[in-house]
Amino acid sequence: MDQNTLLDFEKPIAELEAKLEDMRELASQNNVDVSAAINELESKITQLKKSTFENLTRWQRVQLSRHADRPYTLDYIYQITDEFVELHGDRAFGDDKAMVGGLGTINGKTFMMIGQQKGRNTKQRQLRNFGMANPEGYRKALRLMKMAEKFNKPVVTFIDTPGAFPGIEAEERGQAEAIAKNLKEMFKLTVPVICIVIGEGASGGALGIAIGDSVMMLENTWYSVISPESCSSILWRSWDYKEQAAEALKLTAKDMKSFGLIDKIIPEPLGGAHTNPQEMFEIMKKTILEEAEALEQLDTITLKNNRIEKFSTMGVFNE
Structure with a gap:
């Protein structure tokens, strides 16, 4: 270590x-x-x-999800694919470096792979905007999903973001509209969509690429409407209560599975993904291939209907 x-x-x-x-x-x-x-x-x-x-407590899981040595989106993509071609730009404004994507092959099968990318040092973090995408990032993601649909290729998204970029320039360019459009269009995609939380899954920034047929989380990740620090800041006017906020938010993979908000928890090597990245890459590769094979057995109408039904029933109950 x-x-x-x-x-x-x-x-x-x-x-x-x-x-x-x-x-x-x-x-x-x-x-x-x-x-x-x-x-x-x-x-x-x-x-x-x-x-x-x-x-581990929920806060400790949050800390693990942010571990500096934890594999990021491009680490997974380059390690599990035989070949990867990155695609750039939203064809409207520019190329958001916080959102990456392109075509990759795994055992000869082609996928459209999309995800948020963080940086490991100061220079990379500035380039990648700490994994916080602007509207053009979400529009790029949607463009690539539509391309995958055109050529009948399954989509895989890797979610790892502290949230969509909250800057005024992002709001001026339509951050909320870009994310909302992604939600709408992802429901209608005619190809299998596999979504995997590999680190942080915060708010609409995560949800913007997380509407899928199979939504999974790695064991030591979190998925919530708000981060523990921001929640603590709002409720207690201080970050000092982030541990209590994490417990109250119930944001771990086990919590999300128990609420029916995700389909599966992907196990990590003992000690976390960062302790044995190679083993984690093998687990990820196997999981994606298995999920894709199962989803491809379904026809287009069933695929879309199941996706819509799954998300429509979340948070709904009968007395």
Whole structure:
């Protein structure tokens, strides 16, 4: 683990892993057999990981979803596709770097892949606007979805945003209209749509590319109308109550599944996606192929009707 990006609850695990590394190095240098001690320490680390990550609070899940080492949209796209061609621009205003998309092949099958992209350093974050898309980003996403429909290719969206960009220039260019149009048009798409929350799923910024036949969340992600910090700021006029806000919002993958707002939770490697990205890429690749195969068995009318019915019944109950 990178010591600079460790979260508080990861530190005890990192300390044991550092001891394990020292023990292995010492044994190698002195040609001493300490395999029994190494096995015991490995077992202890595994147990500590299980107990830690099975009992995370909602706020800790939020922290994991934002981990600096966590794979981003382009990481998934480049790792799970055999070939990827990025497409640019909304054909109306410009090219939003916070929203990426293009055609990619997985095991010879072509998908239209779209998602929000964050940056890992200051320069990248400025370029990608911290994953907060402008209206042209949502219009680009819709243009690519319509292209996928024209050529009968399934759509996969990767959701990872702290929200749509709230700047005055975004509002001037029609942020609300762009997102609303995406919601309307995604319901009507005649091709399978697979939506996956890979990090943060905040507000309409996430929802603008999240109307799908199969909506899934990675295990350590969140999906909500507002972030815990913003909720805390509104209710208590301070960010100090973000942990309480996270608990009240019930925004984790388990919460969303229990409410019937998502279809499936995608498991992550023990310790989170950032601890074993390669394993996470394999899980993602397998999941997308399985979901696409199942959805392609449905005819166009059934696909659209099921999608509309699923979202129409959310939040509705009978007494």
